[in-house]
Amino acid sequence: MSGFDILFFVFAGFALVSAMGVVVSPNPVYSALSLVLTLFSVAGLFLLLQAEFLAVVQVLTYAGAILVLFVFIIMLLNLSDFELMEVRMGNLGKALLTLAAVVAFITLAFVVHLTRITGDPAVEGFGDISTLGREIFTHYVIPFEIAGVLLTVSLIGAVMLAKKNLTKE
Amino acid sequence: MTPQLGQYFPLLIIMLMALVFSGLFIFLAFAFGPKNPDPNKLDVYECGVPATGDARHRFSVKFFIVAMIFLLFDVEVVFLFPWAILLKSFKSQGMGWEIFWPMAVFLGMLAVGLFYEWKRGALDWEK
Amino acid sequence: MEQLAITIHENYLWGAPLWAVNLIVMFGASAVVLMLFVAPFAGITSFVERRIAARIQDRIGPNRVGPQGILQFLADGIKSLMKEDLIPTDADKPLFILAPYLVFLGMFTTFVAIPFSSKLIVSDLNVGLLFIFATSAITAVGLVMAGWGSGSKWSMLGGMRAAAQIISYEIPTGLAALCVILLAGSLSLQTIIAGQGAYPWQWYLFNNPFNPLAFFILLASLVAEGNRAPFDLPEAESELVSGYNTEYSGMRFLFIFFAEWANLYIIGALVTVLFLGGWQIPVGVSEWAGGVASWFPQVLQFLTFFLKVLVFVFLIIQLRWTLPRVRMDQLMEICWKYLVPVAFVCVMGVALWMIIWPEGLPWMTYLLTAVAGLIVAYYCYRVIWQLRNTKATLEFNPFV
Numbered sequence: 001m002s003g004f005d006i007l008f009f010v011f012a013g014f015a016l017v018s019a020m021g022v023v024v025s026p027n028p029v030y031s032a033l034s035l036v037l038t039l040f041s042v043a044g045l046f047l048l049l050q051a052e053f054l055a056v057v058q059v060l061t062y063a064g065a066i067l068v069l070f071v072f073i074i075m076l077l078n079l080s081d082f083e084l085m086e087v088r089m090g091n092l093g094k095a096l097l098t099l100a101a102v103v104a105f106i107t108l109a110f111v112v113h114l115t116r117i118t119g120d121p122a123v124e125g126f127g128d129i130s131t132l133g134r135e136i137f138t139h140y141v142i143p144f145e146i147a148g149v150l151l152t153v154s155l156i157g158a159v160m161l162a163k164k165n166l167t168k169e
Numbered sequence: 170m171t172p173q174l175g176q177y178f179p180l181l182i183i184m185l186m187a188l189v190f191s192g193l194f195i196f197l198a199f200a201f202g203p204k205n206p207d208p209n210k211l212d213v214y215e216c217g218v219p220a221t222g223d224a225r226h227r228f229s230v231k232f233f234i235v236a237m238i239f240l241l242f243d244v245e246v247v248f249l250f251p252w253a254i255l256l257k258s259f260k261s262q263g264m265g266w267e268i269f270w271p272m273a274v275f276l277g278m279l280a281v282g283l284f285y286e287w288k289r290g291a292l293d294w295e296k
Numbered sequence: 297m298e299q300l301a302i303t304i305h306e307n308y309l310w311g312a313p314l315w316a317v318n319l320i321v322m323f324g325a326s327a328v329v330l331m332l333f334v335a336p337f338a339g340i341t342s343f344v345e346r347r348i349a350a351r352i353q354d355r356i357g358p359n360r361v362g363p364q365g366i367l368q369f370l371a372d373g374i375k376s377l378m379k380e381d382l383i384p385t386d387a388d389k390p391l392f393i394l395a396p397y398l399v400f401l402g403m404f405t406t407f408v409a410i411p412f413s414s415k416l417i418v419s420d421l422n423v424g425l426l427f428i429f430a431t432s433a434i435t436a437v438g439l440v441m442a443g444w445g446s447g448s449k450w451s452m453l454g455g456m457r458a459a460a461q462i463i464s465y466e467i468p469t470g471l472a473a474l475c476v477i478l479l480a481g482s483l484s485l486q487t488i489i490a491g492q493g494a495y496p497w498q499w500y501l502f503n504n505p506f507n508p509l510a511f512f513i514l515l516a517s518l519v520a521e522g523n524r525a526p527f528d529l530p531e532a533e534s535e536l537v538s539g540y541n542t543e544y545s546g547m548r549f550l551f552i553f554f555a556e557w558a559n560l561y562i563i564g565a566l567v568t569v570l571f572l573g574g575w576q577i578p579v580g581v582s583e584w585a586g587g588v589a590s591w592f593p594q595v596l597q598f599l600t601f602f603l604k605v606l607v608f609v610f611l612i613i614q615l616r617w618t619l620p621r622v623r624m625d626q627l628m629e630i631c632w633k634y635l636v637p638v639a640f641v642c643v644m645g646v647a648l649w650m651i652i653w654p655e656g657l658p659w660m661t662y663l664l665t666a667v668a669g670l671i672v673a674y675y676c677y678r679v680i681w682q683l684r685n686t687k688a689t690l691e692f693n694p695f696v
Binding site: 047052060064065068071072132133134137141144154156 | 177236238239245248252255258271272274275278283291
């Protein structure tokens with residue numbers, strides 16, 4: 001086992017354990033912070049795949065995004081009253097949810113099994129920022145502009161939602 | 170290990186060293202410091218009077234719209250980085266305008282979004 | 297060093313390959329050296345800040361421990377070490393304990409990508425600049441964790457303010473840095489420095505009329521991201537006691553503050569790298585120094601870089617003690633209504649400038665340099681004038 005493999009298992013292990021933490025933790029603040037750890041471990045995995053730009057951007061954007069999540073948690077949930085977080089649900093509901101989770105897991109496992117993972121970069125020098133940029137701004141200009149439209153729509157959507165709530169009060 | 174990954178190897182070690190360093194000193198403080206816990210001492214600070222209530226109540230966060238706008242702009246800045254790196258090499262190939270226009274359109278759309286927010290007062294601090 | 301690695305390889309580490317041991321020893325050593333640089337820097341800066349503050353407020357400031365009080369930071373450190381390790385009962389224990397580590401980690405890993413001279417850098421990352429922004433985002437998570445974990449109302453408010461402020465100012469920081477990335481065509485800090493020269497008119501700062509603007513945006517938003525006055529709302533003493541670090545004491549408190557002062561160096565270094573030519577020294581000087589000894593140019597480069605950083609450290613300290621704190625609504629408006637739109641204009645302006653005048657406009661560069669020179673000269677004149685006219689009699693005053 002090479003150093004590469006060891007690092008892979010360390011990052012993958014962290015990612016899985018902290019992802020479990022996100023779901024299992026009864027305290028939403030802990031969930032959010034576990035999510036930080038998950039995303040940072042995934043950044044480590046990106047780094048191992050030589051996608052350094054992606055790795056750094058992952059840390060940068062998600063650290064900010066988690067802070068936003070934090071703000072939302074504090075704003076929306078009453079954390080001195082933890083009972084709120086308990087799921088009130090009958091046995092049938094629980095059984096159905098478990099079934100759905102198992103089905104989803106099997107489907108995912110099947111898809112992963114079908115995917116041929118070579119470990120080779122998609123384009124030569126893929127992780128490099130300039131290669132990535134060249135692809136975005138030459139071959140994928142239209143998707144890029146559509147991303148711009150999407151961002152603008154979300155900007156406007158965010159304002160609509162927020163302002164609507166405020167006028168109600 | 171590829172040379173590209175080798176760049177990040179020191180990062181791993183320096184992170185470990187930072188944790189060891191800070192851990193060591195905090196442990197030393199724990200070992201040397203006096204230990205006289207007292208309910209009053211361990212109470213949270215509220216200017217000297219006994220603390221009332223819990224700090225972890227739901228409370229109004231006025232800037233949550235700003236938080237959402239931040240997320241969108243953050244994604245947008247991420248797109249700008251590869252563009253900024255490429256402009257120089259594209260320009261030297263005489264293709265400056267080819268890479269300028271896509272970004273101009275992209276930013277133009279977002280400028281419209283920002284202008285809209287401004288006009289709707291989303292950038293104002295809620296009173 | 298290699299001998300040490302071989303010894304370790306032969307006797308310990310259970311047969312790890314030699315190259316790995318070598319790497320670990322090498323970077324372990326560089327981490328220790330970094331620590332030996334950063335820790336005294338942060339300490340002495342804390343002392344210098346107190347002295348400057350005293351000077352501005354017509355006081356004397358700490359002057360007892362060591363000559364002129366310069367060992368004050370050691371005394372403070374030892375005092376913190378002897379303090380009781382307090383964890384409030386209402387605190388969220390794991391978060392409370394973890395937060396200072398995270399703050400410190402975020403600050404310290406930043407130094408991996410920061411150059412000291414043309415050869416003195418731990419690792420010149422391809423994505424250096426983004427890496428530095430990413431690590432400061434980790435610090436932000438630590439601060440918010442400290443705020444929430446303390447279980448105090450002051451800390452909570454401070455943490456929320458820190459979150460809002462740091463994420464908001466991340467946008468103008470990134471945009472202002474883009475103005476330089478456009479010109480350099482790289483995110484690696486050494487490449488960015490290599491694109492500039494030793495003389496002011498060869499710096500990116502004066503390359504075009506948009507860059508001085510971007511420079512001010514970058515400086516302002518870095519100060520805001522570092523929670524320094526006039527943007528120190530998360531720890532505003534007069535309203536929030538001490539903000540997110542209200543409940544911290546002893547060593548844990550020290551680590552949060554350590555990160556804050558070390559952050560001054562990071563701010564100065566970033567500004568210097570991006571706009572002020574980094575460690576560049578004139579070619580003639582470099583050749584002459586290379587003739588004296590092979591390591592001599594490196595020393596001169598380091599001193600040049602360090603001096604530029606110190607200028608900014610002084611400037612930021614001076615800002616803190618002369619400007620009143622802004623209000624929260626003003627803070628947000630400065631960011632979203634002024635800095636962000638102007639920074640966007642700057643980015644597009646620089647891009648257009650590059651396409652229209654690929655070689656730059658020399659007269660514009662010289663004009664900007666001259667104007668900046670006048671501003672700096674006036675600033676120096678004012679500082680010296682103030683020093684000469686303060687009333688307090690001090691043991692040490694270079695200008696009287």
